[in-house]
Amino acid sequence: DQQVKQNSPSLSVQEGRISILNCDYTNSMFDYFLWYKKYPAEGPTFLISISSIKDKNEDGRFTVFLNKSAKHLSLHIVPSQPGDSAVYFCAASEGRAAGNKLTFGGGTRVLVKP
């Protein structure tokens, strides 16, 4: 049973508009969440994270929102750019210590159209 789910396998958005990626989790012990971005033929790269003590974290065009009661988080990209076209993975862990294992969702492929 997947503990982290990304129910939208793909998303298409026009350049300049907002991209919203969603992620749901079932394990109530998860308290640290990350988003990774992956280009073809490359490894995933860290994008942004949020701790459960917060409900929002912002870094430039990227904002992650966390709704603990709904066990839901989302990533907003505003404005979307063609270079944002990639696969995005949501990940979660029990605690933010360096050795804690990450559980990943299935990924959402984003296509930003010029």
Place this chain on the structure above:
Amino acid sequence: DAEITQSPRHKITETGRQVTLACHQTWNHNNMFWYRQDLGHGLRLIHYSYGVQDTNKGEVSDGYSVSRSNTEDLPLTLESAASSQTSVYFCASSAGSGANVLTFGAGSRLTVL
């Protein structure tokens, strides 16, 4: 610059053969992980290590083994390759302290015929 490298990047093998995928990092990170990526499943943890001589099983460890004889390397061995092990494999590492942000290698695509 520090990096994490995987080899080979692509490999085709036959069912039943032993295969080893190499992972080498120069970050001096204590923690190293192996994940496999499959469509619809995202990244699933195979094995991980918190330091030299330490190895642990992840959620999909059957048919795989790892060894950690030094800080830099965590080779992944498929004892007897199966078609179900056709996948893209990613090695990752993280520092011994601080947040658990993983640094990933570029991946190894393995095809088992």
